[in-house]
Amino acid sequence: MPYIPHTPDDVSAMLDAIGAERIEDLFDEIPAHLKAGSSLDALPEGRGEMEVTRLMAERAEQDRYALSFLGGGAYQHHIPAAVWEIATRGEFYTAYTPYQAEASQGTLQVIYEYQTLIARLTGMDVANASVYDGASGLAEAVLMALRANRKSKSNRVLVPEALNPRYRSACDAIVRNQDVALDTVPFCGQAGQTLTDSLSKYEGEDYAALVISQPNYFGSLEDVDALTNWAHANGMLVIAVVNPTSLALLTPPGEWGSEGADIVVGEGQPLGIPLSSGGPYFGFMACKQKHVRQMPGRIIGRTVDLEGKQGFTLTLQAREQHIRRSKATSNICTNQGLAMTAATIYMSLIGPDGLASVAGHCHANTQKLADKLTALDGVERAFTAPTFHEVVLFLPQDADTVLAKLAEKDILGGLSLAKDYGMQNAILVNATEVHTEGDLDLFVAAMKEVLA
Amino acid sequence: MPYIPHTPDDVSAMLDAIGAERIEDLFDEIPAHLKAGSSLDALPEGRGEMEVTRLMAERAEQDRYALSFLGGGAYQHHIPAAVWEIATRGEFYTAYTPYQAEASQGTLQVIYEYQTLIARLTGMDVANASVYDGASGLAEAVLMALRANRKSKSNRVLVPEALNPRYRSACDAIVRNQDVALDTVPFCGQAGQTLTDSLSKYEGEDYAALVISQPNYFGSLEDVDALTNWAHANGMLVIAVVNPTSLALLTPPGEWGSEGADIVVGEGQPLGIPLSSGGPYFGFMACKQKHVRQMPGRIIGRTVDLEGKQGFTLTLQAREQHIRRSKATSNICTNQGLAMTAATIYMSLIGPDGLASVAGHCHANTQKLADKLTALDGVERAFTAPTFHEVVLFLPQDADTVLAKLAEKDILGGLSLAKDYGMQNAILVNATEVHTEGDLDLFVAAMKEVLA
Amino acid sequence: NETKLIFQHSRPGRSANAQAPKPVSEDQLSAIPASLRRKQKPGLPEVSELDVVRHYTNLSSKNFAIDKQFYPLGSCTMKYNPRGANRAAMLPGFLARHPLAPASHSQGYLACLYDLQNFLKEVTGMKGVSLAPMAGAQGEFAGVAMIRAYHDARNDDGRTEILIPEAAHGTNPATAVMCGYKVREVPVGKDGDVDLEALKQACGPQTAGLMMTNPSTCGVFERQIEAIAKTVHDAGGLLYYDGANLNAILGKVRPGDMGFDVIHMNLHKTFATPHGGGGPGAGPVGVSQRLLPYLPTPMAGLDEESGEYNWIDTDTLPTSIGHLSAFMGNAGVLLRAYFYAMVLGREGMIRVGEYSTLAANYLLKRLQQVGYTAAYPERRASHEFILTLAKEAKELNVTAMDVAKRLLDYNQHAPTTYFPLLVPECLLIEPTETESKEAMDDFIAAMEAILHEAKTDPDMVKEAPFTQPVRRLDDVKAARELDLTWSE
Amino acid sequence: NETKLIFQHSRPGRSANAQAPKPVSEDQLSAIPASLRRKQKPGLPEVSELDVVRHYTNLSSKNFAIDKQFYPLGSCTMKYNPRGANRAAMLPGFLARHPLAPASHSQGYLACLYDLQNFLKEVTGMKGVSLAPMAGAQGEFAGVAMIRAYHDARNDDGRTEILIPEAAHGTNPATAVMCGYKVREVPVGKDGDVDLEALKQACGPQTAGLMMTNPSTCGVFERQIEAIAKTVHDAGGLLYYDGANLNAILGKVRPGDMGFDVIHMNLHKTFATPHGGGGPGAGPVGVSQRLLPYLPTPMAGLDEESGEYNWIDTDTLPTSIGHLSAFMGNAGVLLRAYFYAMVLGREGMIRVGEYSTLAANYLLKRLQQVGYTAAYPERRASHEFILTLAKEAKELNVTAMDVAKRLLDYNQHAPTTYFPLLVPECLLIEPTETESKEAMDDFIAAMEAILHEAKTDPDMVKEAPFTQPVRRLDDVKAARELDLTWSE
Structure with missing residues (x-):
């Protein structure tokens, strides 16, 4: 019996102790006609680890490495070997939420360090122990802003059109159940940015918050100072959505405008988490100290034990569902502990200069790639705004068709903007520190062939 | 500086403490003209983990999985994931020889368990903590037999021709430096076995030991009882060379003949160690209690601490080079600790029934493969003796040529016996529990094509 | 140190x-x-x-973990997490796949998802499954959002309330509120079953649905489940199954057959994926026929003709409640669950419920024998059970928390404490099917020793633990003098 | 527990x-x-x-390890073992390769070996390198066997003795005997250098060679190395370099330039491959021109024309001393060393000697300042150094072993004790270049505290350790009442 240790003798001894004859007797409180509704024939016969591993290895092989320039919210980065060799140690991998603090100081201290790292990276006061991912994190931030903005009575939030459309849609799917509306601020078609001009029409209206994405979905860098100041001047909180790698180079949200953003969320995947088909990643979430009691999710505090020794513990639990139930800040319980642990190790290994260097290479490589591609006939940059490590290009042909042809050559040449923005000929491309000059040239050569 | 933590401030502080101005000053005892004999220009510039990993991944990919039926002393087996996930935990991976017993009880208990497992598998009294591999282990066993056989004054040992030729050659390369001679007992060309008949001419001669390989290089099973009794009757010790997987099915050396073998060695690779181009593997070594003081290598004993609590420690160190120096039983120091740790975990996971099942599938699959191949025109079994999980087949064509053609189809179809035995048309093939019916059929189809 | x-x-x-x-x-x-x-x-x-x-x-090394200790945390199903599942999910081909890679470069991954969806449908008796939710609570959210979408689609817009038994997990009421509902709690009787009369009175045209766990958090199987289902359905509400305790009944009885309309499963419990110090989990949802149109996207589909797998997304299922994350859920967790399901197979699934129930009933009986009090002594344990230390708290001034802390000194992880709230001084204990009888016997011995200490040397229990990296922590200081990030 | x-x-x-x-x-x-x-x-x-x-x-968890503690075990070079090297060596393509796979299916692996051979040649100044030996002691064996093969080939068969300084590692004399030689020990002077006069007297027509370590096991560089080489060579003997201490001089001075004819390297020391609780190691050998014909096989070769790598084996090098193992050495260790060498590169190799020497000299000076006695106070430390506790043993009855055991209570691994044998009550201490100044300062603080304890509360030191899984073990009982395997 895979993973079940009991021998026939064990079973007899246990049944004897219970005073039952057969295991089946233990289910005698279940109405008989409900039982055995199926013999589970849709399931295959059990197989050993060897066979299942071989099957899965064959399937993994099917999806094997193609040369990829896909970004759109998940990015290829070098992951130091130490990150997952340590994160998958049984002590981290097979522990649960640190309910018994004395027997969980390892996990608790990791989270406290993680909170500190995220707060420092974002320039904020405090951070929680992670939420599911960047997109659902945005939904939590929107709901949090509604609670935190005491001046506003609105259930509306302003969201830029240039926000990652997958964030927009997941956020909407979550918050609309509480009748929260997300109103869209269009982007400037020339710059690929969200201009304060386009916000003027919302002046005087009651919105709880403005969402600012830096960079935005197009890779463009927004004028975050102006946007932040505008929002604050109009009684809104600012929710920043940021790429954590970029923060090694860019102004952290805590320093945006004159007062800084109020809530920061983002996708943690670039911090040491493999692409892995989209998960498990983790969403990070930080805020100003004054909003901490509105923040959802686990929060770890440093305290002392009864001998005065430093220790770490779950705190502010009165916000959480297991204590507050229907009055909780969120229903979140299990979050993304292991991914967050890996990210903590990653951030410690990469360090401030290392992260800046990674971000620098991402930026420089993407610039180089864009330069090489736009040297091809008919390929040009779609927007004028400066970019971080992603850029939109116009092709002389239908984007979906071109991408499909590139995929046949095992090159994943970017994401089409056709469906999300109606830009039929536009692709979003990304390069990071993992791409060599040779990789870029392979892409360009393939593109040239496809366009020819 | 990769893996070096010192900042310029650290270096200054350390030099100040030393009272030196520059690091170079610390080398002032080295004659100046000896220094800087080279600027090491043959070495490339250092690269990051990302780049080196990519290069090595590309090289690993070059040698990627071909369908293999190679054996000859190293065998494909399923390795449970738990084996290496635990063996590479830092506590095992980055500890050294347990010189400080109190701080090394983990490693020490693992070795004590390993010794017990090997002793039980081989049917012997005691085992050491491993030697380098099976072949060098045989050399150690030969030298040990010379010491242990007090009745013999000979420096000669009888070795079967059907012993793995790589064992023979490595053993010879080692022991010939002490003027030890290995005399060859031929095998029966029809049976593929070492017959006691062919031993009769050595009766009355002084040999320290007879080596018996079960199975032998051809996969044939020897009549170990008869051989053992013959050796003992003629004043020789018996050195058994065995495949550990086979011992789940076959009579353990400790029960061979009426007294059992005296020394047992073998290659531990089948017990959870990846093929990995030949290493690191480990040699296991066991013997009768009375010979334990002649056994080389580390040995762990169970004892008590000063509070009477069970503990484990290096023992019988008076045999070893770090104490006995030129009078030691061997120069062995570092052995194959990590591989032995992995094997201990493997043996615990697989259990007695599991190992029997693995051995059974190996045998059955090889039988099946031989049946399928010998159904092809001109392919036939070379020998009549029963086999374990390897078998010699005669082909209707030159073996090296056929194998090269199969390799072009990414099938490694066995080992040629041309060079080692002058059998130009013979191949040695192996199948294990990892081979599916489909794998066997692929091989047979390819062979059919090549022979056509 | x-x-x-x-x-x-x-x-x-x-x-x-x-x-x-x-x-x-x-x-x-x-x-x-x-x-x-x-x-x-x-x-x-x-x-x-x-x-x-x-x-x-x-x-x-400052953590307790399944890989090191018996970890009978009730309602958390801390079973062995197979190392083989980790290796399989960490295969380079899976790790390198970008979530937005085209279907042409995703057939291997999609095949795993498609199979897993079908396995989960079969073991739960539901008609459709989406793997998208990233945790149990997000699965609950998806479930209640589907209930809402169902009523909305029928323009049945007076349904503003979700009914929840008072023993429920805190995520249930929190989820209902996140979906815009009010919560009405339903009392639980002394035998651990829902107070059916109270439920009947609570039901009405305002009832959107009922959320419940079965076996309940009281550690017993809700015997009136059919009557409950009928009551709620008759009132026009839907039934939500919180899969936190699915381990207890896997292969024995299926939520779909009990009448539930929507369920979530915790793969990090029932399907042995790692708990990771607090996640990631995965909370797939299964639904009955009438909720099929609302399943969260994306899901894996199969074009029977070409034999190719594809993504079912909002363009092909526009009635879906949509995406709950940027991509498609916790893929790596799903792969681990797929590995587990493949190793267990049909027979293995059936054994999960049987042996987890056997273990819990054995442990309960033996703990009663050494002197502890069961909260529901007349009932069968499910895969978990509750002890109440009300008597010890009163007579010896030793609380459930004290016993929990003292267990750590015996190298045993503590059970869940003070949940469910309706049982005073309770310990909720879940051994799982993967722990040997010897491991349980060690726990029983520790519990027996602690009870003896409570009577002869209560300070030893009340001041525990003594052997951990820290003694009991000052939680009040932690909350009052917030120190959430480190500064020099 | x-x-x-x-x-x-x-x-x-x-x-x-x-x-x-x-x-x-x-x-x-x-x-x-x-x-x-x-x-x-x-x-x-x-x-x-x-x-x-x-x-x-x-x-x-009952082990000390580099990943957990400072581990200054002298002559063992317990430096950081890069996790990236482990990942690279465990790539499926490398793990699955059968050792007898044809060269057509081995080009990637052979390329790594070929490069590594060249790197090692360059850093040691030797003319050829074989990676075949599976550990340091097997490298020694290969080296002395080559010396023997050299003399044999010249029919110079009166050379029956190997000279070895008395401070040498035990493997040196044991190896000489395994190669059929007698051992003659050469005394070492008070300054840690070999007694050159004694060496001259010991040399003669019976001298096959000299085995030595430089820097020596006294933790100092042998300043007369050129005179020693000349003396041995003049007598017709060859010089063997025991590479155990190569870390000290990597990039600063090369054994080949010092006049050695044959050397071995310990990749599990100098090239940061894991020690694994006692192996596997790898002990490549390098040789001067005249020993090239005798290198152990197989080696990686390159056909310049086709660009294809191949195996150099006994069929192409029939004078080789042959194979020392069934296949081709500890491949996985070689791959890890290759990773390390590629990451360090040229500049990194040079830094190894520099920073390991800096660390050792710092640590020595500070330990002297807190009251310990250097065995060779007038000498520079190499990458390691020796303290002698003869005074403490005599005056306080606290031995080097006591200090070593007490260090464990301070969460510091003990240095090597009682080696080399010629220094009474010695601790041989090697910090390596990968330990931070703070880690060394913690060790210094522990050593200072222990010296204070030795003076004020000697039993605390003599009865240590107190915090480990066991107290001091009864080694006499272990050897007298042999219990080597468990029985019920």
């Missing part, structure tokens, strides 16, 4: 510099306006690779 | 049966004669997968 924080190892200029590429020149960053550039380095620690490896290796 | 043996978890019929295939029928085994079949099952434990994972995870 107090472990420094990683920041306390930091020295300016130190780095693990095999890990980062060489710096780029300022020139290469000239396209980024100076006004958007960070003025100061982010305060990440500056440490060597050895510093990091040693620090986190040592920190890890 | 005493950990049971794995056998004590065993129960008949229990198994980790996701790991084994289903049993075959007796029928399928009928080709094996009954007389050769085992009568009883081998006594492997019958345990569950969780039992195994938990048992060995818990056992691992």
